[in-house]
Structures are given as C-alpha cells and as structure tokens.
Amino acid sequence: MDWQDIFKLLHVLTFVYWVGADLGVFYSARLVVNPKYSTETRATLLKVLAWIDMIPRYMLLLTFPVGATLAANLGYSAIDGVWLYLVWIAAIAWLIMVWQIHNREGTDAAKRLTRLDLMLRFVFIAALAIPAITSLAGSGPYETEWLPIKILLFAGAVCCGVGIRVTFTPFGAAFGKLMTEGSSPEIEGQMTRSLNHAVPYVIGIWVFAAITAYMGMNHEILFGT
Amino acid sequence: MLDAQTLWIMVHVVLLVYWLGADISVFYSSFQLIKTENSPETRAAIAKVLGFVNAFPGIASILMLPVGLMLANGKGLSPISGGWLAIVWLLAGVWLLISVSAASQRGTPLGKTYSNIDLWIRIVLIAVLTIAAIASLGGGGLFATNWLALKVLLFAFVLVCGLGIRFTFAGLGPAFGRFMAEGSTPETEAALRVPVIRVKPWVLALWAGLVAMSLLGTAQPSL
Numbered sequence: 001m002d003w004q005d006i007f008k009l010l011h012v013l014t015f016v017y018w019v020g021a022d023l024g025v026f027y028s029a030r031l032v033v034n035p036k037y038s039t040e041t042r043a044t045l046l047k048v049l050a051w052i053d054m055i056p057r058y059m060l061l062l063t064f065p066v067g068a069t070l071a072a073n074l075g076y077s078a079i080d081g082v083w084l085y086l087v088w089i090a091a092i093a094w095l096i097m098v099w100q101i102h103n104r105e106g107t108d109a110a111k112r113l114t115r116l117d118l119m120l121r122f123v124f125i126a127a128l129a130i131p132a133i134t135s136l137a138g139s140g141p142y143e144t145e146w147l148p149i150k151i152l153l154f155a156g157a158v159c160c161g162v163g164i165r166v167t168f169t170p171f172g173a174a175f176g177k178l179m180t181e182g183s184s185p186e187i188e189g190q191m192t193r194s195l196n197h198a199v200p201y202v203i204g205i206w207v208f209a210a211i212t213a214y215m216g217m218n219h220e221i222l223f224g225t
Numbered sequence: 226m227l228d229a230q231t232l233w234i235m236v237h238v239v240l241l242v243y244w245l246g247a248d249i250s251v252f253y254s255s256f257q258l259i260k261t262e263n264s265p266e267t268r269a270a271i272a273k274v275l276g277f278v279n280a281f282p283g284i285a286s287i288l289m290l291p292v293g294l295m296l297a298n299g300k301g302l303s304p305i306s307g308g309w310l311a312i313v314w315l316l317a318g319v320w321l322l323i324s325v326s327a328a329s330q331r332g333t334p335l336g337k338t339y340s341n342i343d344l345w346i347r348i349v350l351i352a353v354l355t356i357a358a359i360a361s362l363g364g365g366g367l368f369a370t371n372w373l374a375l376k377v378l379l380f381a382f383v384l385v386c387g388l389g390i391r392f393t394f395a396g397l398g399p400a401f402g403r404f405m406a407e408g409s410t411p412e413t414e415a416a417l418r419v420p421v422i423r424v425k426p427w428v429l430a431l432w433a434g435l436v437a438m439s440l441l442g443t444a445q446p447s448l
Contacts, residue, residue, distance in 0.1 A: 005444035012238060012439055013245075020246010023281060024254070028274045041267040048257055048271060052250050213238060218231035 004073050011066045015213045018059035019206055024052045026202060032175075033191045035183050043179065054102050058095055060161065064128075064154070065091040067216075071147055076225075078141035094120065121162050128155035146219040150212050157208035163201035170194040230299045237292050237442075244285035245435045250278045252428055258401070259418045265405055272401060280328065286387065287324055290350075290380065291317040302369045320346050331398070344391075347384055354381040371448035376441045379434050386431035393424040 028049040032042050065088045071077035072084050079087060097113055104110040132151040135142035142148045171194035174187050181187070219225065254275045258268050291314050297303035298310060305313060324343050330336030354377050360366030361374035368374045400416035407413050 001440075001444045001446040005440065005446070008443045009436070009440045012241070012443060013436070015238070016242045016246040016439075017249065018246070020242040020244075021249050023243065023247050024250025024274060024278045027277050031270055031274065037270055038264070038266055040264060041270050044257070044263055044267045045270055045274070048254055048274065052253060055249060210235075210239070214231070214235045217234045217238060218228075221228050221231050 004070065007066055007070050007073070011063065011070060011216065014059040014063035014066060015209060018056045018063065019209050021052055021055035021059075022202070022206070025049055025056070028052070029195055033188070033195055035188050039178060039182065042175075046175065050102065050105075054099070057098055060158065061091050061095045061098065067150075067154075071142065076143040076147050118162070118165060121158060121165075125155050125158050125162070128152070128158065144219070144223065144225040146215055146223040146225065150215050150219075153208050153212045153215070157205050157212070160201045160204035160208060163204070164198045167197040167201060168194055171198075230296065233292060233295045233299065237289070237296055240285040240289050240292060241435065241439060242285075243281040244289070245282075245432060245439075247278050247281040247285075248428070248432065251275055251282070254278070255421050255424070259414070259421045261409060261414060265408065268401075269405065280325075283324060283328065284321065286383075287317060287321045293376075293380075297368070297373055302373050304367055344388075347388060351381045351384050351388075354378070354384070370445070372441045372445050375448065376438050379438045379441070383431055383434040383438070386427050386434060389427035390424055390431065393427060394420050396420045 028045050031037065032045045032049060034042075037045070065084075068077060068079050068084060068087050072080040094117075097117065101110050101113045101117060104113075128151050131141050132148035132155065134140065135148035136145070136152075142151065171191050174190035174194065178187050178191070215222065254271050257263060257271045258275070260268075263271070291310075294303055294305050294310060294313055298306045320343070323339050323346070327336055327339035327343050330339060357367050358374045358378035358381065361368040361377070362371055366374065368377060396416070397420040400413070400420065404413040404417055
C-alpha cells in the first residue's frame with residue numbers, strides 16, 4: 001500500500017460524496033417548492049439543502065487535484081512537480097472561497113465572490129477542455145486516450161454545474177419574494193419552473209460523473225493503459 | 226469491450242455512493258430534528274427527507290455483498306460461483322424484499338415481523354461472515370487473499386454498527402410521534418435528543434469501516 005492507493009481512495013470518495021450527497025439535495029428541493037409547507041419550514045428546508053449541497057461542491061473542486069496527482073504519479077500527465085502544487089493551491093483556495101460564499105450568504109461580499117466563482121468556472125472549463133483536446137490530438141500534456149476523454153467528460157459535468165447555476169437563478173429571486181410577500185401562484189410557478197429547468201442539468205452531472213468514474217475504474221481493461 | 230467485470234466494479238462503487246454518500250444527508254438532517262428552534266411542521270418535513278434518503282443506504286448495503294462476491298469470483302478470489310452465486314443472489318433478493326417491507330409496513334404487526342426476520346438475517350450473516358473471514362485469514366477458508374478476508378470481516382463489523390444504529394434509533398420513531406402529538410416540552414425534546422446523540426459513535430464507526438473497506442478494495446494490498 002502506498003500514497004497512490006490513498007489518492008485512489010480519495011478519488012473514489014470524492015465521487016461517493018459528490019453524487020451520494022446530491023440525493024438529499026435533489027429530494028429536499030422538491031419539498032422546498034411544496035406550497036403546503038409554511039414559509040418558515042421551507043426556509044429551514046432550503047438551509048438544510050444548502051448545507052448538504054456544499055458537499056458536492058467541495059468534491060467537484062477536490063476531485064480534479066486528486067485525479068491530477070494520480071495521473072502524474074502514473075506518468076500520464078505533464079502537470080507534475082511545481083505545477084501540480086499550483087493546482088492543489090488553486091483548488092484549496094477556490095474551496096475556501098466557495099465555503100465563504102456559503103458562510104456569508106446574502107452579503108455583498110458573497111455576491112461579488114459568486115460572480116467571481118462563475119467566471120472561474122468558465123476558466124476552469126477551458127483549462128480542462130483545451131489541454132484534453134490537444135492531448136487527444138497527440139500534443140499533450142496528457143498521455144493515453146482515456147485520461148483526456150475523462151477530463152473532457154469532467155468538463156462536461158462542470159458545464160452542467162454552470163447550467164444549474166443559471167437555471168436556478170430565478171428560484172433564488174422567487175424564494176426571496178416568497179419570504180417577504182408570502183405565497184402566490186406566480187411565485188410558486190416561478191420556483192417550480194426554475195427547479196424543473198435545472199433537473200436535466202442535475203441528471204447530466206450524474207451521467208457525466210458516472211461515465212468518468214466507470215472509465216477511471218476500468219481504464220486498464222477498456223484501454224489497456 | 227464491455228467486460229462484465231467492469232460493470233460489476235461500477236455497481237459496487239455506485240452502491241457505496243448511495244450508502245456512504247447518502248448517509249451524510251441522513252446524519253445532518255437528524256441533527257435538524259432535535260433543533261428546538263425548528264417547529265414541529267419543519268421537523269416533520271425534515272423527517273421526510275431523512276426517511277427518503279435513508280432508504281438508499283438500506284438497499285445499497287444489502288446489494289453490496291452479492292455484488293462484491295460477483296467481483297471476487299470474477300477475479301478468481303472466491304470459490305462461490307455458478308449455482309452458489311445464484312443462491313446468494315436469491316437470498317439477497319429475499320432479504321431485500323423483507324427489509325423493504327419492514328420499512329413500508331413500519332408500525333404494524335406485519336412490519337414488526339418483517340423487522341424481526343431482518344434482524345435475524347443480520348445476526349446470522351454477521352456470524353457467517355466473521356467465521357468465513359477468520360477461517361480465510363487463518364489459511365483454511367473460502368477467500369484466497371487476506372485483503373478480501375479482511376474486507377469481509379469489516380463488512381461484518383459494519384453490519385454490527387448497523388445494528389447499533391438500529392437499536393439506538395429504535396426510540397426515535399415513538400419519541401418523534403410523542404413530540405408531534407404533545408409539542409415541544411423538555412421531556413419530548415430530551416426523548417428526541419437521546420437517540421440522535423447516542424447514534425453518533427455507531428455512525429462514525431460504520432463510516433470508518435466503509436472507508437477502510439474502500440481502501441482495501443482499491444489498494445488490494447498483499448497482507
């Protein structure tokens with residue numbers, strides 16, 4: 001047993017807590033939009049949902065540096081040495097930022113950081129997709145066929161996450177109105193529509209995550225490397 | 226290209242997702258149940274979340290063993306194959322039915338019967354797995370490698386933790402019923418708090434067992 005095994009375990013656990021915790025988020029969201037509950041109950045449910053939802057968010061940020069470490073140790077990734085340290089520092093800094101956004105919800109600082117976070121996600125998607133595509137074309141930085149495909153699929157999952165962010169924006173506004181004005185068919189409709197709009201992106205994340213996990217577990221059998 | 230073994234590995238990990246990964250939601254929402262600032266209605270809604278999510282670890286944990294035995298057999302590490310594996314699947318299917326029925330009929334005499342059968346299945350399984358694992362570790366058992374035997378032993382440990390959770394949580398349902406009927410009083414709050422607090426070490430031990438099993442499964446060390 002060596003460090004590589006520990007990182008493999010961490011890689012599996014990031015997948016486990018990413019997709020597994022999502023289940024609680026998915027179900028409680030359905031209760032939040034149920035107009036039978038009092039606004040107080042719905043606000044608490046949303047708080048519970050938001051707490052659980054942090055786990056998948058952290059995991060999405062951690063799974064990449066863990067995977068990059070695994071790939072570097074296998075000799076399949078040129079992101080090694082100092083570059084790998086930088087990836088780790090960036091991921092941890094981002095994770096702290098995401099934690100602070102949750103912690104300071106409602107403040108101006110959180111709003112600014114949320115905008116920055118969204119921009120960073122576009123940068124992240126490009127930083128994942130472009131090297132993956134150049135690697136598939138044969139000019140690196142990743143070796144093997146499966147690794148760049150996996151990274152592309154992961155970029156797909158990050159895209160779906162952005163999709164959730166965008167489709168869920170009207171929900172937040174409607175929920176704020178619910179808290180101040182109380183329930184109305186218009187507000188309820190806006191919340192339910194927004195939630196339903198996000199569902200395909202949630203399922204998209206699960207599908208992308210499942211395929212990447214499948215490839216990660218079986219690349220030796222499937223690709224011979 | 227689609228080797229069956231690759232799919233079983235995936236199923237094995239997905240079961241962990243819906244066991245360990247879903248459990249964190251159960252754990253967190255159980256603490257919301259005892260928060261005195263949450264109204265009875267709010268707590269009932271949280272109990273609903275808890276009940277829904279908690280069904281997943283229950284099902285995943287039952288399917289884990291037959292899936293694991295499929296994998297072990299595929300790797301040539303377990304002699305349980307062919308007809309024997311079919312029997313394992315059949316038994317797991319029956320167990321799953323009993324366990325799901327125990328949950329869906331909870332509170333009725335029939336539900337109690339299902340729950341008792343489920344309890345006995347678990348006790349027998351813990352004994353069988355422990356004996357099989359220790360015999361294998363001693364060199365005279367079913368499983369060819371020590372890591373697998375240790376994993377089987379840890380599975381028995383995890384089942385014991387599950388029983389610990391079950392007995393600690395047995396009082397939660399009635400306590401919650403009383404809380405909903407009588408409202409928040411020092412007595413009803415205390416009755417709710419006790420199981421939620423006492424279950425903690427069992428849950429943490431169960432998680433530790435699952436993580437240790439995952440490490441053994443991914444590293445497959447020569448012990």
